[in-house]
Amino acid sequence: MAARRLLLVLLLLLCGLTSVHPISEVDALQAFKLGFAGDNPAFQSWDTTMATPCTWFHVTCGMGNQVVRLDLGNQSLSGVLKPEIGQLQALQSLELYGNNISGNIPRQLGGLASLQTLDLYLNKFTGEIPNELGNLSKLSNLRLNNNSLSGPIPMSLTTIQSLDVLDLSHNNLSGIIPTSGSFSRFTPISFIDNHLTYKNSSDSPSNNSAAAVPSGRSTSNIGAIAGGAAAGAAMLFAAPIVVFAWWWRHKPHEQFFDLLDEETPEVHLGQLRRFTLRELQVATDNFSPNNLLGRGGFGKVYKGRLLDGSLIAIKRLNEDRIGTGERQFLMEVEIISMAVHQNLLRLHGYCMTPTERLLVYPYMENRSLETRLRECSASQPPLDWPTRRKIALGSARGLSYLHEGCDPKIIHRDVKAANILLNEKLEAIVGDFGLARIMDYKVSHVVTGVMGTLGHIPMEYLTAGRTSDKTDVFGYGIMLFELISGKRGFDLVGLANEENARVHDWVKKLLEEERLEALIDPNLQEIYDGGEQGGVREEVRLLVQIALLCTQESAPSRPRMSTVVTMLEGVGVAEHWDAWKRTTTVLGSLEVGQSDSDARADSVANLPPDTLSGPR
Incomplete structure (x- = not known):
């Protein structure tokens, strides 16, 4: 009788083992999906016929x-x-x-x-x-x-x-x-x-333990035999599963192709992380339009979220940049990564495949200065004047570091409010170096194809394609006008055209006629008009003067960014302004002479350095 019972137990165990199969992850996720109502777009790619x-x-x-x-x-x-x-x-x-x-x-x-x-x-x-x-x-x-x-x-x-x-x-x-x-x-x-x-x-955490352990330890001989037989049967039927798992893990699977490490040129990238294309596709929901933050001449920027929960911004370069050689791209990435300053957007990492070039940066919760100037809400009120002053100084420090703290120096070539990002403390972070250019410190300027944003491009760059660090100074001056007025550079050009003048001349006339209220952002009008905060009027006047010095038509006459930083810190504005006013009448002839000498310098045929490919 005991033997029959043992045989029955073994048969039941064998039947149970042969009828139970481990549930696959696809099946588990399918069951998970069925718990939710409707045809949610989040599951549109969940093809349950796939093996993984x-x-x-x-x-x-x-x-x-x-x-x-x-x-x-x-x-x-x-x-x-x-x-x-x-x-x-x-x-x-x-x-x-x-x-x-x-x-x-x-x-x-x-x-x-x-x-x-x-x-x-x-x-x-x-x-x-x-x-x-x-x-x-x-x-x-x-x-x-x-x-x-x-x-x-x-x-x-x-x-x-x-x-x-x-x-x-x-x-x-x-x-x-x-x-x-x-x-x-x-x-x-x-x-x-x-x-x-x-x-x-006084309760011990173990008092509420999730599992109870049986206290009985004595078993009959039949139970021991049955347990041993069950274990043997389990091993017998588990073996094929183990073999299948090993085979599945080692068989070739369709994957997103990325360059192998041994194919990577020997470029020293420090602590930069090399992301896989799959990581960035998952982080952006396969570069969903819902995650698009913006676009520029060199590509699109997407918001992403990594596995650890951190938010990132990913610059996906346009197809015409994919032709960039591996070594050139990595060297450009290396140079970008060397520009480290508290007012510059720090590069986190990159991704390079035969079909993709991507750069990864930290995500800025407060987006750009342009966004904050024009998109106000209850949670994001208009920028107050002290914050705008802080942004002006921070962005100037970042550009000054690019020009004088880097070797070789880096020219941004597209300085504007849209490229001044704001961190959680509303501090200025200079970003989007998509048009940046490396310059040897011995070269005063280089000749390039004109790239940038209308309203922020100085005349020597627009007409002759000549760019230098003074190109950035001009763009910074226009950015100050944006900061003060809340308007885009292009809109300022339109207002100036109504009076048949350049932006520089139009603002200079407003300053001389004491009509700066025509330039002031309406959100600042109340504090500008006086009361106890009447000092703001003088601070606005000083910032306008600095912007006018930066937007002079003569590139050599514009101050260096390090000088702009000094003036923003309250030193030398009056002296530079008075000196400029005294020489205004003779600047025209000096500009002609400088233009001729610059043209002669161009004939020396300096080879233009490599163009940086990504935003900062």
């Missing part, structure tokens, strides 16, 4: 083509989170914030041993926080705020030593806030808008 989900939008794969990141934040998802998500065993980041997902948080999430980021905030989750989340020993970011979760905070969460970010605020949680373990370093703001209280808890 690694080419799907919002899905990132790592080693062995396993899913390591699922990023579907702010995708208007409504429905429930299916427990099959727990089958993605290599998952490191699950980001579903900003949707309308309801129902319970699946306890199966606690089985994702590699999970580091769990962002479920701004949804409609209900029920209790699963105790099993305490099993996520690698979890560093846990955000469950702004849901409708109830019940106590599981004590198991206090055992996660890697937890750096925790937000459980704005829920319906109740009970005691644990003060032991990893929770001791979190501030009360992590728990606000709940029904929680602080109290010294």
Whole structure:
């Protein structure tokens, strides 16, 4: 009888093993998708007939083509989170914030041993926080705020030593806030808008352990034999699965082609990171138009989000730049990366394939000066005068470093408000070096094809293609007019044309006739008109004078950017202004003489240096 029972047990085990197959990641994601209502555009590339989900939008794969990141934040998802998500065993980041997902948080999430980021905030989750989340020993970011979760905070969460970010605020949680373990370093703001209280808890985290271990250890001989047989059977049927997994991992898969390291020319790129094309495609949702930040003569700029959550801006060069040789492109990247200054946009990394050239920069939350001057809102009020003064000084320091702090010096060639970026403190960061040019310090100017933005191009560049650091000084002066007026350089040209004058002459006339209010940004008009802040009027006047010195028709007469910095710091404005006024009557003849000498210098046939390819 015992032998028959043992045989029956073995048969049942064998039948069970032959009927159970491990669920694939494609099947797990398909089940995950079915939890949400409607035909959401976020899933448009999710082709379940494919063997791997690694080419799907919002899905990132790592080693062995396993899913390591699922990023579907702010995708208007409504429905429930299916427990099959727990089958993605290599998952490191699950980001579903900003949707309308309801129902319970699946306890199966606690089985994702590699999970580091769990962002479920701004949804409609209900029920209790699963105790099993305490099993996520690698979890560093846990955000469950702004849901409708109830019940106590599981004590198991206090055992996660890697937890750096925790937000459980704005829920319906109740009970005691644990003060032991990893929770001791979190501030009360992590728990606000709940029904929680602080109290010294004597409960051990292990009291709420997610799993119970059976206490009984004695088994019958038949049970031991059955267990051994089951283990043997499991090994027998697991072997083909292991062999298949090894074969799948080592077989060739269709991948995005990138240049191999051994093909890379020997260029020293310091700490620059070399991104893969796949990384940047995932970060930008395959360069979705929804992530387009802007475009220029050398390409388009996209907003992206890396696996670690950091935001980046990616400059994707136009096709006509792809012909740039590998060595030339890498040398250009190297030169850009050497320009390091607090007022210059720092290059993070690059990507180079046979069909792509991409440059990666930090994302600027406050976008550009041009954007802030013309797109005001409740959350982004108009720039006040002290901030504008700070932006003028910061951008001047950045350009001064390019001209005099770099060897060889770098000319920007497209200085304007749109290329002055603003960081989180509204400090000026000179960016978009797409038209930049390297110059030997012994060369006064080079002859190039005219590139830039109408209204910011000086006459010697527009008519003869001659560019120098004084080209940037002119563009900076026009940028100061933009900063003061809130108008684009092109619009200022139109206003000046109405009086048959250049922008420089038109503004000079407004200054001489004491009519600068015609130039002032309406958002500044109130403080400019007087009251206790009447000093602003004099500061505006000084800034206009500096801008006029920078936009002189004679390039040699324009000040260097280091001199502009000194004047903005309050030294020498009056002296330079008086000297310019005294020599105004003779500048015309001097300009003619200088033009002739410059033309003779051009005949020396200096070879133009390489043109930089990317923005800063």
